[in-house]
Amino acid sequence: MADAVDTVTRRARGLDRAFEILDFLRLQRQPLRPNEIAQGIGAPRSSVYELVNLLIRQGVIEYRGDDGRVFLGRKLYFLGAAYAEQFDLMRECEHLLARIAEETRETAQMCQLEGNKYAVVLMNEGSRPFRISTNIGEPVAIPWTASGRLLVDHMSDEQILDFIPAEDFVLPTGKRLDPSDFIRQVREAKKDGYFTFNSIVDSFTHCFAVPVYDAEGICIATLCLVAPKEDGLRNRDAYLRVLIDAAAELSEKLGYRQDRPPVRTTARAATGY
Numbered sequence: 545m546a547d548a549v550d551t552v553t554r555r556a557r558g559l560d561r562a563f564e565i566l567d568f569l570r571l572q573r574q575p576l577r578p579n580e581i582a583q584g585i586g587a588p589r590s591s592v593y594e595l596v597n598l599l600i601r602q603g604v605i606e607y608r609g610d611d612g613r614v615f616l617g618r619k620l621y622f623l624g625a626a627y628a629e630q631f632d633l634m635r636e637c638e639h640l641l642a643r644i645a646e647e648t649r650e651t652a653q654m655c656q657l658e659g660n661k662y663a664v665v666l667m668n669e670g671s672r673p674f675r676i677s678t679n680i681g682e683p684v685a686i687p688w689t690a691s692g693r694l695l696v697d698h699m700s701d702e703q704i705l706d707f708i709p710a711e712d713f714v715l716p717t718g719k720r721l722d723p724s725d726f727i728r729q730v731r732e733a734k735k736d737g738y739f740t741f742n743s744i745v746d747s748f749t750h751c752f753a754v755p756v757y758d759a760e761g762i763c764i765a766t767l768c769l770v771a772p773k774e775d776g777l778r779n780r781d782a783y784l785r786v787l788i789d790a791a792a793e794l795s796e797k798l799g800y801r802q803d804r805p806p807v808r809t810t811a812r813a814a815t816g817y
Contacts, residue, residue, distance in 0.1 A: 561587060562595050566616065569605065570681060575613035633756075633765065634666065636797060640767065640790045641668035647786050648779070653768040655691040655753070660707055662689045665765070685712035687726050688744045690753035691766040693733040697755070698762045701727050715744050738784055742773055750776025754787040759799030767791045 568585050569576065576584070582592040596614060599605045603619035627634075637654040644652040645668040654666040661683035686692035686708050696704050705723055713721045733739035733753075743749040750773045755763040767787050769776070776783065 558591075558595065561585075561591060562599060565592065565595060565599070566604070566620075569614075569616055571683070573679075575608035575615040577612050578614065581614075633794075633798065636794055637666050637765070637767075638668075640794060641666055644668070644767065644769065644786055644790055645670050648769060648771070648783055650769045650771040650775070650783070653770065654756075654765055655689070655695075655768055656765045657686075657695050658683055660686070660709060660712075662686050662692050662695065670771075685709075687713050687721050688715060690739045690741055690751040691768055693726075693730045693739040694753055694755040694763050694766050697730050697734040704730065717744075738788065740776075740780065740784070743770075748773055750780075752776070752780075752783055752787055754784070754791040755795075756791050757795040757798070757800040759801075761800065764798075767794070 564585050564587070565581055568581055572584070578593050578596045579589055581587075581596070582589045585592075596605065599617075600607070600614065603617050605614045606617040607613070608615045641652040641654060644650075648670065650670040652668045652670070653664050655662060656665050657663075658681070662685070663683055664680050667680055686696065696707065699707060704727055708723075713723055713726065715721055729739070738752065738754045740750065740752045743751050749770050752769040752771070753766040754768075756765040756767060758764045767790055769783050769787060771779070771783065
């Protein structure tokens with residue numbers, strides 16, 4: 545019995561390590577040698593080499609070039625395609641983002657939590673000559689984003705502080721955002737039904753985020769716009785209305801039936817930090 549439990553435990557650790565390897569390659573976005581992967585994730589080289597060979601045999605990762613570097617394999621693409629076909633949120637969001645980008649000419653995004661970080665999951669670039677884009681799947685500190693104020697709004701104050709790493713409250717400027725100010729903004733965003741501000745990450749964009757709710761009333765995603773600052777502020781009410789209507793449509797398809805409170809689109813616009 546003890547041997548069986550030990551075998552299951554070892555297999556579980558190996559599975560965890562395999563996903564750690566895949567996540568590391570995803571975040572690095574370039575082929576790496578197994579020893580570089582081992583160093584990057586702080587794992588023994590022997591176990592990483594063993595798992596890399598296993599993943600190669602399964603087609604989950606592939607060799608790139610002739611110097612032993614490996615990267616994510618085509619099987620992951622097929623798995624992702626099957627996932628997208630069955631997951632209504634992704635499919636519906638693709639159509640909505642195209643519509644939002646067409647109506648506003650701005651870059652439209654669908655964003656979600658990735659662990660205790662924020663990530664852009666889908667994006668549709670706007671049609672204006674000056675386009676704003678971002679890396680899909682790149683983890684970003686939650687307090688740096690407009691969506692972050694909505695994606696944690698179902699948590700208590702204590703849960704939010706436990707969930708977000710303390711260092712993530714240090715903004716790109718080096719200034720520290722007081723966690724109590726962040727929580728206050730979370731509660732205000734929940735009440736308003738949206739959050740907008742001048743981007744913390746750069747100095748020339750204005751960001752809009754509106755929540756998408758599931759059947760339990762949990763914000764599982766946000767629909768967002770990223771616009772040049774002047775255009776975003778000038779068209780703020782119109783852009784918010786497009787996002788709010790799209791998010792309400794998507795939330796209803798996901799089973800959210802609660803009547804929406806009136807959204808005050810002329811309310812304050814946060815100016816960032």
